[in-house]
Amino acid sequence: MKVLELAKRLGVTAETVRFYTRIGVLNPIKNQTNGYREYSDKDYRRLRFVLSARQLGFSVEDIKEILAHSDKKKSPCPTVRRLIDQRLYEIDQRFRETLQLRERMQRAMSEWNQKPDKAPTGHMICHLIEEFTAE
Numbered sequence: 134m135k136v137l138e139l140a141k142r143l144g145v146t147a148e149t150v151r152f153y154t155r156i157g158v159l160n161p162i163k164n165q166t167n168g169y170r171e172y173s174d175k176d177y178r179r180l181r182f183v184l185s186a187r188q189l190g191f192s193v194e195d196i197k198e199i200l201a202h203s204d205k206k207k208s209p210c211p212t213v214r215r216l217i218d219q220r221l222y223e224i225d226q227r228f229r230e231t232l233q234l235r236e237r238m239q240r241a242m243s244e245w246n247q248k249p250d251k252a253p254t255g256h257m258i259c260h261l262i263e264e265f266t267a268e
Contacts, residue, residue, distance in 0.1 A: 139172045143180055150180065156193065158183060158200065190220050241265050 140147045153159045154170065159179060161170035179200070186196045195216050202209035245261045257263060 134172050134177070135169055136172070139177060139180065142177065143184060145180075145184065153180060153183060156197070158193075158197065189217070190224070191216060 136147045136150050140150045159176045161172045164171050199209040251260050
């Protein structure tokens with residue numbers, strides 16, 4: 134199948150197919166007659182796998198690592214578990230940081246609702262931000 138056919142079957146753009154081809158995840162055969170890339174059922178399955186992995190938050194580098202294990206006929210499952218555990222840790226960290234930011238923003242709004250609006254001066258741009266302490 135050609136680029137557009139593979140893209141259509143998986144509901145992605147042709148550029149997505151070309152991207153994964155460019156980075157070596159897909160390996161189409163070049164048709165000697167017309168020069169077009171011909172994608173196989175294996176390419177279809179690999180791209181479907183890639184799209185599923187991306188939905189789970191795996192990076193392109195993660196996916197290449199997983200595929201490398203599979204291509205060597207080694208179980209990628211331990212790698213998948215390790216990577217998802219690492220992603221969960223990173224997400225938890227970002228979640229905590231986001232909650233802290235939310236709390237600072239709520240404190241700021243609470244404080245700012247009690248203050249008047251002021252025009253900027255030569256030494257001040259916005260007194261609300263400049264006077265806020267995030268303690």
